[in-house]
Amino acid sequence: MLKDVSPEKIKKYTKNELNVLCDKLRLVIYDTVTRCGGHLASNLGSVESIVALFYTFDFPNDKIVFDVGHQCYPYKLLSGRYERFSTLRQAGGISGFPKRNESEYDSYDTGHAGTSVSAAIGLAKARDLKGEKRNVIAYIGDGSFNNGLVYEALSSLKIVNTNILIILNDNGMSISPTVGGMYDIIAEIKKNGKEENIRLLESFGLSYVGVKNGNDLEEMLDSVAQAKEMLKNGSVLLHIATKKGKGYEFSEEHPTNTHGIPPVGSPKEKEYSEVLGETLCALAEKDPSITVVSAAMKEALGLSEFFKNYPERAFDVGICEENASVLCASMAAGGLKPYYAIYSTFLQRAFDEIIHDICAQDMPVTMCIDRAGISGADGETHQGVFDLSYLSFIPNMTIAVPKDTEELREMLHFSATYPHPLAIRYPRAGRVLFENGEKTPIVAGKWEYLHKTNSAKATVLAAGERCLIIAMKVLKALEKTGKSFNIVNARFVKPLDTQMLQSIDSEYVVTMEDNVALGGFGMMVNGELLRLNKTCKVKNFAYRDEFIPQGSVSALQSEYGVDCKEIEKYLLEVLL
């Protein structure tokens, strides 16, 4: 059935056929996500509403923007992408997020929270000014509805003066349960239809339609039709209550664990996040001033235990990265020692606050930046490949890059008494690389040699575990041919170890990083060597100036500029 389904056909289906379609969509989603990894629970919950939208609206002439995109799989399956859906999140395959270059049905790319309402307003205004006829829809979950950008957008609805339909898919969950004052307002409406809260939404210029069960197809069909009619006269908020994970008992009962899942049977790695959680708990036991702030990601960041053990010092503020940053800065101003745990790509949202609140005031906030570097299957919008570039030029900032999970632990101990802003960035998967190696103590801006030979012709400065693994692999290969080079664990990207750079006497210096080349570690080293009047020849390995799509981490690293073979080839040449 799904093979032959098309937006045109859906409009002619009977209610019974539509219900069968919903079941089939769930089956494909479950089957594909357990095989490829991806977002399960949210996509199970959105099935009926999306089927109802296809029944009522005319895509792709009508346009829809999915906030974040965690709910767009049913939409993809119904808009001509069923056949290719088995390639979900794989290199060259279907993206887990809306992508304009994938289908004319996708009108706006998303991945970060809170953009959909603004985007729908912009698309609708373009329609108005160009005299086109089409409906524009923002489809947003209650988790995103907490994000400040959404209020900026709602506030501008009357200013921009256009009509959009907002579908608020309310399952009471972000990745963690949704929390916060604004959500309470929404939740009260869902619970008891509280009139004054509805009027609040109306004061943004929205007419309100509530749907008690957004997983009931008939109810959805009726209310979507009603909303479409109302849209002729002004903007509409269609508030639908759905069940995250709907249709699969385990997912319904464990919506957080089944929000995003890896392929079933994936090997379990010791992750950096586990070390973060353990170490912060240990530190907090001794230091009552330690607090932890998260933006709706506490489980994925390894903080569940901390939140359980220290509830009075642990704050999950929802998908509000800016607020989380200012809370950290001000807690530090008040004499606390805050830790801000976040994914690299989402920290971009707090960029101004890192400059203006944390660094300009030189506050001892520690940013624990997970999913740094290439993150893999989530693609362009989720790669953490910019953080070294956007943090390194901020005055008062220190940036640490652990060589393995054990070094993250040591860096966190180091952070406990470090009196300045500190960013520690690391990828998801990690390991203990140097179990028996001797440890050099962590000092800000000090690197360590992991391999050093007398009068080596080349020195490799590698930032972080992934790069060190490649460097050591190359060393092993070269040593077989009797050649060798120095390897430095460049564990601070800022400040650089100027003293070590000054003392390097090898003819060639190679930098490696899990970050874009522009503005990154290598360019910092180039500048410093220039300033020091060093005459060594430098070669930077880092990612080229492009958005990096989905794929496996190692394949993308290699394809975009940090390639084991290339590095080996370069070193073989210069070590001749």
Add this chain to the structure above:
Amino acid sequence: MLKDVSPEKIKKYTKNELNVLCDKLRLVIYDTVTRCGGHLASNLGSVESIVALFYTFDFPNDKIVFDVGHQCYPYKLLSGRYERFSTLRQAGGISGFPKRNESEYDSYDTGHAGTSVSAAIGLAKARDLKGEKRNVIAYIGDGSFNNGLVYEALSSLKIVNTNILIILNDNGMSISPTVGGMYDIIAEIKKNGKEENIRLLESFGLSYVGVKNGNDLEEMLDSVAQAKEMLKNGSVLLHIATKKGKGYEFSEEHPTNTHGIPPVGSPKEKEYSEVLGETLCALAEKDPSITVVSAAMKEALGLSEFFKNYPERAFDVGICEENASVLCASMAAGGLKPYYAIYSTFLQRAFDEIIHDICAQDMPVTMCIDRAGISGADGETHQGVFDLSYLSFIPNMTIAVPKDTEELREMLHFSATYPHPLAIRYPRAGRVLFENGEKTPIVAGKWEYLHKTNSAKATVLAAGERCLIIAMKVLKALEKTGKSFNIVNARFVKPLDTQMLQSIDSEYVVTMEDNVALGGFGMMVNGELLRLNKTCKVKNFAYRDEFIPQGSVSALQSEYGVDCKEIEKYLLEVLL
């Protein structure tokens, strides 16, 4: 009287004395601001409320965070800074914004909008966890109250579980009149005490107190005392209606023009903003797809005429930089040609959206970035010295830096058909530098020689008017001693003119930019020369890695790393 006033004494003043104090504060503020420049109208409006706060609360034990800081002059004058107040906004003098390093009375630095509520929550939680006794106050204008960050903060008030007092100083103005759905909700309360809107605010966990005339001292004294009492039991919103510019007829009638003013008698320069406004009007006449988006700054950005002439294509969305960016990206996705005019320092707020919405989708949005480079008297929080660093590593981004106001005009014409994201950055004051020079057409990534001699030993690559002026000054001085060098107008910082870099045959290359060194133009050039295997020696002139305080533009340029004398000295040495 102001000379001898102290927080302790104020508490003992009679109401009559307090009223006299208000008058004297107005006098000093008016006198100082007309002499030093600064924020006039907002500080005239906040006088009574701040006097009432001193009467009732115990600063500095109690803490107050001023949002942005445009209303803190009365607070500074009453907290021991009267004597030094005549140095307002001058090098080494009193800052126009709250500064912790200036006084123990300043508990949190601000300058950008919307941070105060988060900051107060963080300070209050620190108090709770440390078992301290103090009140914490956020003082915020209605303009900032539109910013998304404020809703993130309000949403987290119950989560963080602490008590703060929010004073919403509502004068109906940002810099321009306040607009938007959220402000309408506030405005309705002010107008007719609308109960359901009050309950909305209460659902964030706030008790509401309204003050009809926040410029009436008696009313303020009563309500501040009431709020202090209520604060014992939970967070409070004290909503005061004030008059921006209060006490000076001209300022009351022209609150936008007297929001921030230069010292009276300052020479009028032809500003880049004027050229922006003129040119966009001219372009919009021919191209109906052109739209303009601003975040509460249309006048300062030169857009008043555009808003008057093209109201249906001009959008001022209030202090909502993120929303403004996504609106631009989505308008472009819908087939329009949007221009986003903004100050360099405020664009930092839209950093993630520039990456995620504008550049990842390769949208033809033109960002017109005013007040780029050192901006002068506003100090650390307002310097536009990071934009080259935070924009240059974003894939798909093009960055242009005009050599003078005429070249801005040409670049805007160039932008009209440019199909990618484009940032044009320029300082406030500008001039026509090259009135009679021949013009080379604007091509992305192509530079031009402004001065070229055969076999010159050095080539200076200067980005932007300020740097070119210095380069030409140095050239003039050196030519007197028979020496010369090449000067290049490096009008694109991205992409670099690789062809020209390749062809440079001088031994020395000097880069100059009005930006921090790290991640900036010079470092881009270093990397490119390295890639090209060029052996020329490079020297970068750019700002060192520090937050740059207030002062005159030229003095700060010179002090922080772009110094005419230093450049002359360097060139004299290498041209020997």
